[in-house]
Amino acid sequence: MKCGIFLLLQSPGMRPSQETYDHALEQGVLADQLGFDYIVAAEHHFSSYGFLPCPQLLIPILAERTQHIRFSTAVVVLPLRNPIQLAEEIAMLDILTKGRVEVGFGTGYQQYEFDRFGVKLEENRAMFEEALELITKLLSTENVTHQGRYWRLPETTILPRPITKPHPPFWRATSSVSTMAWSLAHGLKVITGGTASSMDRIINNWHLFQEAVELAQVPWPQEFIIQRGVYVSESEEDAKSMLPHAVWHTRTARGLSANALPVDAGRAMTELTAQGARSHLSG
Structure with missing residues (x-):
């Protein structure tokens, strides 16, 4: 089993942004020193729920200050991103972290955020699937062309090229059997749960994941990533x-x-x- 920390950069009381970021960087360095396996960072916009609009900018700083720990996003909201530029950023992250990065994607769920980007939340799944296809092609092959519903691209090769072949590992956040199965069949790890998830929910998601592995017809075992809030205290x-x-x-x-x-x-x-x-x- 591997353990990591989750950085949301959340501040109910709206403390100064500099203080919030300094604290997150301190947590990341300490996690590496204590032997944690992962630092996972989440993308959110426009509210005190999360002060981190671009995890891809935080990860290289943490990579420079740490030695062994790996990194992931959980998640980058694909419908709110240009997948062509994001593919370039992922390749850069792979290089700057010396292969210590993985990338978690999500469809997004906050209507508040989608409205402010002018993106239709009801189209998030279709946008996700097309964006993922394009990102995967751009990272793994050269001379890519794409004609889709949301994005079009003439023959293009992104630079730099990733050092992890064919690309850094991908995650997807989900809690449904069908989406887990789709993700596994497309080579993505599954992350599920949530900060306030009960043990009953975690156990139920584990059973759903087992069903998804059978449905996707992928070999066992598969990595099962759980997010859950934990507070360690002396009293x-x-x-x-x-x-x-x-x-x-x-x-x-x-x-x-x-x-x-x-x-x-x-x-x-x-x-x-x-x-x-x-x-x-x-x-």
């Missing part, structure tokens, strides 16, 4: 004091997904109180 009292922040995270994600949460100057206006945490758990 139960201290651990409970962090509960409102976990509840804030979950409520904010749901509110932004439905585009139903007020955001004022970037601050997601989610209740952050112990009372709110208790009502969340009881509800």
Whole structure:
């Protein structure tokens, strides 16, 4: 089993951005020193839910300050990206990290973000699949042409070329059997779960993953990547004091997904109180 840390660069209280980034870099360096296997960074936009619009810019800095730890994104939101430019960025990351990078992709889910990029959320899956196809071709072959629904490209070879062949490992975030199976069949690792995932949900996702492996007809074993929030403390009292922040995270994600949460100057206006945490758990 391998373990990593997840960097969301989240700040319910809107602390200064410089402080948020300095703290994330300190966490990454410490994770490498402690022997963790991965640093995983998430892309989000326009709210205090996440201060990291481009994980691809953070990873090279962490790579320069660390020795052994590997990196991934979880996730780059493909429908919000130009896949041609992203393929170039992935090749650069592979070189700058000396082959220590993997790339997690997602379809995206926050209506709030999609609206502000002028992208239709209901087309995210079709855009994802076309973008992934194009990125894979650009990284693994030369003289690529593409005529798709969303992107067109005359004969092109991206430079630089990745050092990992045919390309760095890819992940996909999902929790459905059909999407897991599609991802496995296309050579992607599967990441599932979430910060507030219960053990029951994790176990259920494991069973779904086993079904997906059979459906995809890929060899066993396959890597199964789980994201789950963990807080290590010397006292139960201290651990409970962090509960409102976990509840804030979950409520904010749901509110932004439905585009139903007020955001004022970037601050997601989610209740952050112990009372709110208790009502969340009881509800």
